[in-house]
Amino acid sequence: MASRSFAEEDFSCPVCCDIFINPVLLSCSHSFCSSCIQRVWRNKTLKECPVCRTTSSNDHPPVNLALRNLCESFQQERKPKSGPGVCSVHNETIKLFCLDDQQPVCVVCRDSRKHTNHRFCPVDEAVADNKEILKASLERLQEELRRSVNREQKLCKTAGDIKVHAQDTETQIKDEFKELRQFLDDEEAARITALREEEEKRSQRMKEKIEETSKQISSLTITIRDIEEQMKTEDVSFLQNVKATLQRFVFVSVLLNSNHHS
Known part of the structure; x- marks a missing residue:
């Protein structure tokens, strides 16, 4: 070889x-x-x-x-x-973190042309700093999860109220038309049909909002779990994946903001 x-x-x-x-x-x-x-x-x-x-x-x-x-x-x-703590290019122990490229490096990497004029810090400092960033991100996601759960509960209650209201209204309409059934059968049927169509439309819209919120809760739960697992990893493995994890957090945040404004 x-x-x-x-x-x-x-x-x-x-x-x-x-x-x-x-x-x-x-x-x-x-x-x-x-x-x-x-x-x-x-x-x-x-x-x-x-x-x-x-x-x-x-x-x-x-x-x-x-x-x-x-x-x-x-x-x-x-x-x-090469293991998690060894440079795959130079087979040297990884002791530094490149602040410009956001990746762990060895002392040979630091002196190479690829990292000319780059800024570095010890691995332990980079781990501490990035864990603080992820901690803040995790807290924001957890807060967003709490809001989403509350929102889903309110939406479900509203959906139930719509159905109850429709049922009450239907009963009221039937009672009002009992005395006039002989003369107003056509009018009664028309109004009940219109009511049920409106109920269906509103219930469908509410169902779509509930499904959207449920998907958001699922996405937030998975993202939070992945971040929590990432926080448990070894220093170098953590640093090797932290950039992608932060990008994922930004993507989820943008998506959540977009959903709130829609």
């Missing part, structure tokens, strides 16, 4: 010194990351090899498929060695 036949430096780009990403092959047989060589050649008339200074005849050199496959195999073999 690649990791048993070669050392890590065999898979490192001479420009960025990281593992090759989409390597291209120059006519002089030297390889570079596609983005690295294009960055070196930017605004240059002569397209020279950064290693041997040989001029390249191709502004867009071909991809070195063999090297790319070796790099992918090399990185795949390294991944099983």
Whole structure:
């Protein structure tokens, strides 16, 4: 396999010194990351090899498929060695959190080009800060759940009142028309029909609102449960998923606001 036949430096780009990403092959047989060589050649008339200074005849050199496959195999073999607290790229213990990229990193990641001029803090500080953010988000969701439950109860009561009111009105109409049944059969039937149609429409609208609120309660319950589970995870695993969790919270909040205004 690649990791048993070669050392890590065999898979490192001479420009960025990281593992090759989409390597291209120059006519002089030297390889570079596609983005690295294009960055070196930017605004240059002569397209020279950064290693041997040989001029390249191709502004867009071909991809070195063999090297790319070796790099992918090399990185795949390294991944099983990495746990939640170990960098999957450099196999170093993760001790830092990149505030710009919102992801846990090792000291080698910090010094790489990818994180140039980025801000960092210790993992434990990042965990504490993000848990505070999630705690506030969780409290807001729990409060929203309480409101939704109360709203559902009120809607259910209103739906019951509509039905009772319709039944009372129907009885009243029947009583009023008893003495005039012989003369007003057609009028009685027309009014009862209109009443029942109105009842059906209003009950249907109320049913739709109840179903919508029930779905909202279900969504809030699931989101709250997922956040609570996320709060229990290990530091690094927590940080690796916190960005997606916060984005999900924002999405749910926007959806809730939209439902309130509708």
